Amino acid sequence: MSPNSTAVDVAATARVRPARSLRLRLRSRSAVAVLMCLPLLALIGGLVAYPFFYSIYLSMLNKRETAFVGLANFAYLTTRETFWMVVRMSFLFTFLAVFWKAVLGFTLAVVINALPQRGQRVWRGISLIPWVMPLALSSLGWWWIYEPTHSALNWVLVVVGISPKPWLSDPFWAKFSVILVNIWYGTPFFMITYLAGLKSIPVELYESSAIDGASAPQRLRYITLPMLKNIIAVTMLFSTIVTLATFDIIRVLTRGGPRQTTHVFGTYAFELGIATGDVPLGAAVSLFMFPILAVSAFFILRGIRQSTA
């Protein structure tokens, strides 16, 4: 600023000063912002992005990690019958579990929502217990439930006159058992999100449809389902990711057995990569999950954007 400033200059600086200080402030603002995001960025970079690319690199090494073998590990896996069993089981597990969690979670949400307001809290609270218990530990409880001679499930079957089942030692029942535990664990999550969705539907819609004489199934078909379409889809996609990535249940209940029939990507990768020490092959198995995760993530993001737009 010139030392011999006139009245005009003073007026001008008075106009300029707020603008400049705002710009300064903005600049310091983004500096502060970047600084505050730095720990987050370091975390994502160091513990998610870098390991991801590192795992691609690892998957292209030989077992002793001394030579680069390109896509040989992936090619080798596709020639193994066990690997295809893992792929089929992963898809079967994910598909059946997500489907039943959605159906049961929706049913429970609708039923709880139909109760008098006061009771809802209690039932909602109780229903969330399976979700709250650490899964590895509740799987341990299920392991005991499935025990064939001294435990609960076969006792009930015998009492009602059905022959006891070898829950975890027969391939079919072992698959059934691990999927059932996942449904037990995940249904509460579906219930709670669908219930929140049901609460967000304006009551007037139901009131006016009642005046028009719509029956309960009609209201479900023409009001509830269309209004919840987005939540139903996003929750199922989200659950697809989490369910495909299952580890705890299968590791605790069957360790992939009997005869590798219940392995999914996560447990098989653990078996190869950590338990038997073939890190590159284990990394390759894990990476097979990635395309499905990426597609699901894409649609989740789109679903969320659509509903906020």
Add this chain to the structure above:
Amino acid sequence: MAARGARRGRRTAALLLCYVIIGLFVVFFLFPPYWMALTSFKTNQEIESLEGIPFVIQKGATLRHYQDLFTKTDFLIYFKNSVLVTVPVVVISMVISVLAAYALSRLGFAGAGVIGTAVFLVYLVPDSLLFIPLFKIIGTLGLLNSKWSLVLVYPSLIVPFATWLLIGYFASIPKELDEAALVDGANHLQMLVQIFLPVAVPGLIAATIFAFTVSWSGFLYPLAFTFSSDQQVLTTGTVTSLIKGDVYHWGGLMAGAILACLPPVLLYVFLMDYYISGLTAGSTKA
């Protein structure tokens, strides 16, 4: 009159049906924890016996399994390790998340949108995708078979969701508040601590519960990164190390599982509304 009576009758029947359905769900949901708790109080003799109805205790309850847990196993070490891991994980995760959420929700800057999307995508990355490269990285850092490796890796499972959750809470705070504070000459850190945090307490509680639960329940990472008994946490210790010994180890095993489940379950019971608001934050936004 008759029509109204019929309608009321139909409504009562519908309500009754609702209670029957809920009853079935509650039995399905609560049977495993009930069975676990019941078994933990039964004598070995009774667990082994095939007589009578197994769903009640007939021959007297016992605390022996709990006693043995504390005196004959490493259970207390696992418990201590779980606490030693979870406390720093929660603190570190919350600090990182609060700073990032504040910056992303308030200090509109170039790249904020990209980072926000990246945070959300990272939240979708499951632990079973990256445990093998992380196993190698932890080996390189010399942290293999150390519980501290978990303090390093757990925040990556927590921070993305916690940040995303807090952005939602911060965004609901009126902008006038921070403008007033800025005029008063407060810097961003003061503003965050003195204005945002007090208003966002429900969000902070929800995020803290989430952080605690993830860290306490984690199973894959501790299973992959730690193996000796003195480094194991509750989940892996209970599942892998308590199994040894007795043929009828079920009582002790269930006692361990029940005790290990208690902290997150109690937290849920006392802070249910915060827990649920955190859980549904995603869906109501979706």
